[in-house]
Amino acid sequence: MKLFNSLTRTVEEVVPREQGKVGMYTCGPTVYSTATIGNFRTYTLSDILSRSLRYLGYDVTHVMNLTDVGHLTGDNEGDSSQGEDRLEKAAKKEGRSAWDVSEGYAQEFFVHMTKLGIMRPEVVCKATDHIPEQIAMVSDLEKNDLTYKIGDGIYFDVLAYEKTGKKYGELSTLDQIKFGARLEPNPEKKDPRDFALWKFSPKSGAKRDMEWGSPWGVGFPGWHIECSAMSTKYLGDQFDIHVGGEDLRSTHHPNEIAQAEGATGVHPFVKTWVHGAFLLVDGGRMGKSLGNAYTVNEIESRGYEPLALRYFYLTGHYRKQLNFTWEALGAAATALAKLRKTYQNLKSDQTERTTLSSEKMEQIEKYQAEFRAAIENDLAMPKALATVWGMVKSNIPNFDKVELLLEWDRVLGLGVDK
Ligand code: AMP
Numbered sequence: 001m002k003l004f005n006s007l008t009r010t011v012e013e014v015v016p017r018e019q020g021k022v023g024m025y026t027c028g029p030t031v032y033s034t035a036t037i038g039n040f041r042t043y044t045l046s047d048i049l050s051r052s053l054r055y056l057g058y059d060v061t062h063v064m065n066l067t068d069v070g071h072l073t074g075d076n077e078g079d080s081s082q083g084e085d086r087l088e089k090a091a092k093k094e095g096r097s098a099w100d101v102s103e104g105y106a107q108e109f110f111v112h113m114t115k116l117g118i119m120r121p122e123v124v125c126k127a128t129d130h131i132p133e134q135i136a137m138v139s140d141l142e143k144n145d146l147t148y149k150i151g152d153g154i155y156f157d158v159l160a161y162e163k164t165g166k167k168y169g170e171l172s173t174l175d176q177i178k179f180g181a182r183l184e185p186n187p188e189k190k191d192p193r194d195f196a197l198w199k200f201s202p203k204s205g206a207k208r209d210m211e212w213g214s215p216w217g218v219g220f221p222g223w224h225i226e227c228s229a230m231s232t233k234y235l236g237d238q239f240d241i242h243v244g245g246e247d248l249r250s251t252h253h254p255n256e257i258a259q260a261e262g263a264t265g266v267h268p269f270v271k272t273w274v275h276g277a278f279l280l281v282d283g284g285r286m287g288k289s290l291g292n293a294y295t296v297n298e299i300e301s302r303g304y305e306p307l308a309l310r311y312f313y314l315t316g317h318y319r320k321q322l323n324f325t326w327e328a329l330g331a332a333a334t335a336l337a338k339l340r341k342t343y344q345n346l347k348s349d350q351t352e353r354t355t356l357s358s359e360k361m362e363q364i365e366k367y368q369a370e371f372r373a374a375i376e377n378d379l380a381m382p383k384a385l386a387t388v389w390g391m392v393k394s395n396i397p398n399f400d401k402v403e404l405l406l407e408w409d410r411v412l413g414l415g416v417d418k
């Protein structure tokens, strides 16, 4: 299978570390509110990738985290180490504890995931269940002289990291590096690129719901450390594929690499980095303040089945922005209904299997190869869908059409036989 690797900026063959096995990690949701249809575009991408790899015969271990501590609001303004903890902020707003907020939205996330045909990863891990692992990784970084302490926490020292001969920020696209873009940089930091590994709880004022003791004092982990600590715990110091939305490419992922490689010394931490382009709504940015951060709840309340949204996602290539409109969702719902109807008609109109002519055999093999080539070529899902429609309209026997539809649905996950 070929994928576009953001690290090398080329489409290249995925060569697993261990033959026949793939370890992959997806940066999961921050469970402080209902996941949006934008977030789910990215999770559908990792699902399609994991399903495709399984279809091609790989034994896949997919790990996804749930961020329930440490993801600060400053992340949107150019400094992920500043601002309020999204979970604590939501807790105050909703009048319940950060623990309850996390549990509630995590459960809702799983329900929406299932409705969208997203297979549950082998491991789903919460940041708050892995505090010792995160403390251990920060301790390793400390031992390797890659940390320093300032007023509000322990920070990763990017210049010290670079002095060891390692590169920082290889994934970033230059024009996207705008450190401290909208926030005043913390003057105590040695370099604007440095980021918090462990933040101290505020000395006065409101007490946090989530805090833990550590060798550095009571506090909570920085956002980035959870992914390095949990991915290496479940997949090893080096693994095959890492997936996330394109917004994570310039800071979160470079920080994950620096932490993991700084702690373990193993390079490269991940061989293939896959980034999904954003979902737009009505041609523009999707945002809570814009009132267009739709969720699966809205999709359903407007009378659409969530799998219609999945069909819609498949109509765009993952590296291109995709524009959501209710009309486009309606068109996807119509196409999905037509596909299911076609499947039912083909199924009820099957004749006994007879020996196939070599010409028909060749045709079936051609479709099989075409579908496989589409997914193997950097997950060309629009091409895979075109193959589906081409095949059902062809003159191969209905028996084979039904078989192929069911087989391909292992990748598409559309429930054609629903
Ligand atoms: P968050 O819950 O903010 O941590 O984001 C979870 C995931 O959703 C990350 O991989 C983001 O890159 C991704 N994401 C956020 N907004 C969008 C969007 N509009 N389209 C696609 N992916 C998104």
Ligand code: ZN
Binding pocket: 026, 027, 028, 227, 252, 256
């Ligand atoms: Zn991550």
